[in-house]
Amino acid sequence: EVQLVQSRTEVKKPGESLKISCKGSGYTFTTYWIGWVRQMPGKGLEWMGIIYPGDSDTRYRPSFQGQVTISVDKSISTAYLQWSSLKASDTAMYYCARRAYGDYLDYFDSWGQGTLVTVSS
Amino acid sequence: DIQMSQSPSSLSASVGDRVTITCRASQGISSCLAWYQQKPEKAPKSLIYAASSLQSGVPSRFSGSGSGTDFTLTISSLQPDDFATYYCQQYNTYPLTFGGGTKVEI
Numbered sequence: 001e002v003q004l005v006q007s008r009t010e011v012k013k014p015g016e017s018l019k020i021s022c023k024g025s026g027y028t029f030t031t032y033w034i035g036w037v038r039q040m041p042g043k044g045l046e047w048m049g050i051i052y053p054g055d056s057d058t059r060y061r062p063s064f065q066g067q068v069t070i071s072v073d074k075s076i077s078t079a080y081l082q083w084s085s086l087k088a089s090d091t092a093m094y095y096c097a098r099r100a101y102g103d104y105l106d107y108f109d110s111w112g113q114g115t116l117v118t119v120s121s
Numbered sequence: 122d123i124q125m126s127q128s129p130s131s132l133s134a135s136v137g138d139r140v141t142i143t144c145r146a147s148q149g150i151s152s153c154l155a156w157y158q159q160k161p162e163k164a165p166k167s168l169i170y171a172a173s174s175l176q177s178g179v180p181s182r183f184s185g186s187g188s189g190t191d192f193t194l195t196i197s198s199l200q201p202d203d204f205a206t207y208y209c210q211q212y213n214t215y216p217l218t219f220g221g222g223t224k225v226e227i
Contacts, residue, residue: 035217037165045157045165045208047217061216095164106212107155109176111164 002026004034004096004112011118012086019082020115022096029077030054033099035108036070036081040092050099051079086119093117123147123211127220134225140196142223144209149189153213156185156194159222160205168207169194199225 007021022034035050049060053072060070072079079096094115097108124147134140144154152172157165167176169185172192182197196203204227209220 044222045159045210045219047210047219050217059215097165100170104153104212105170106153106215106217107167107170107210108157108165109167109170111166114164 002098002110004098004110006094006096006112006115009116009118011120013121014086014088014119016086016119017082017084018086018117019080020094020117022079022081022112024077024079024098027098030074032101033106034072034079035097035099036068036079037095037097037108038092039095039114045095048081048094053077053079086117088119088121090117091119122216123150123214123218125209125211125218125220127207127209127223129223130221131224131226133227134199135227136199136201138199140199140203140225142194142207142225144187144192144194144220146190146192146211146213150211150213152188153211154185154187154192155210155212156183157208157210158203158205159208165208196225 003025005023030053033052036048038046048064049070051058051070053074069082096112098110100109126145128143154172156169159165173185184195206222206224
């Protein structure tokens with residue numbers, strides 16, 4: 001069974017750094033892209049970026065470029081999303097999701113349970 | 122960026138009703154469209170990809186159609202488990218973009 005298990009809820013102060021994780025299991029982790037999707041409170045879904053664990057090739061939505069860093073440690077089948085200096089506006093639920101396998105199939109067939117990040121002074 | 126607009130933003134329906142949700146892309150996206158279902162406090166779940174292909178394990182009462190700029194998600198006979206918010210997503214061009222969602226309520 002494909003599973004993406006994300007790290008726990010985080011409560012942080014503005015200016016603090018944070019790294020959240022997404023561990024894949026039940027499939028060959030290095031052969032599927034992993035994406036990150038933000039959902040702000042009461043709002044819709046917003047794609048942030050995507051990484052290929054096999055070679056760490058990464059693409060960002062322009063509005064998130066430089067604001068977050070997506071990385072991966074394929075030795076432990078885990079992808080990461082990190083911030084160097086959080087803002088209150090980063091308060092949201094963050095989902096990791098597995099891109100479907102195959103050419104021209106950039107949709108997400110499996111999702112993590114989400115990590116809630118709250119940034120407040 | 123390709124803008125995805127969904128209509129309606131919410132609808133009220135009863136068990137057994139046929140429900141149709143529309144998604145429109147700001148430019149042609151061929152059949153590069155997916156639909157997701159999201160229940161409160163839960164992660165989205167994939168329903169349909171390539172505009173009309175049913176994800177494995179998804180009930181056959183869900184169907185999708187369309188190509189180019191106009192797409193629909195149809196639930197043929199609404200079940201209690203189907204009350205949720207539905208999102209479309211285009212994957213023809215990066216950045217990947219989602220519609221604003223359609224909330225299906227009792």
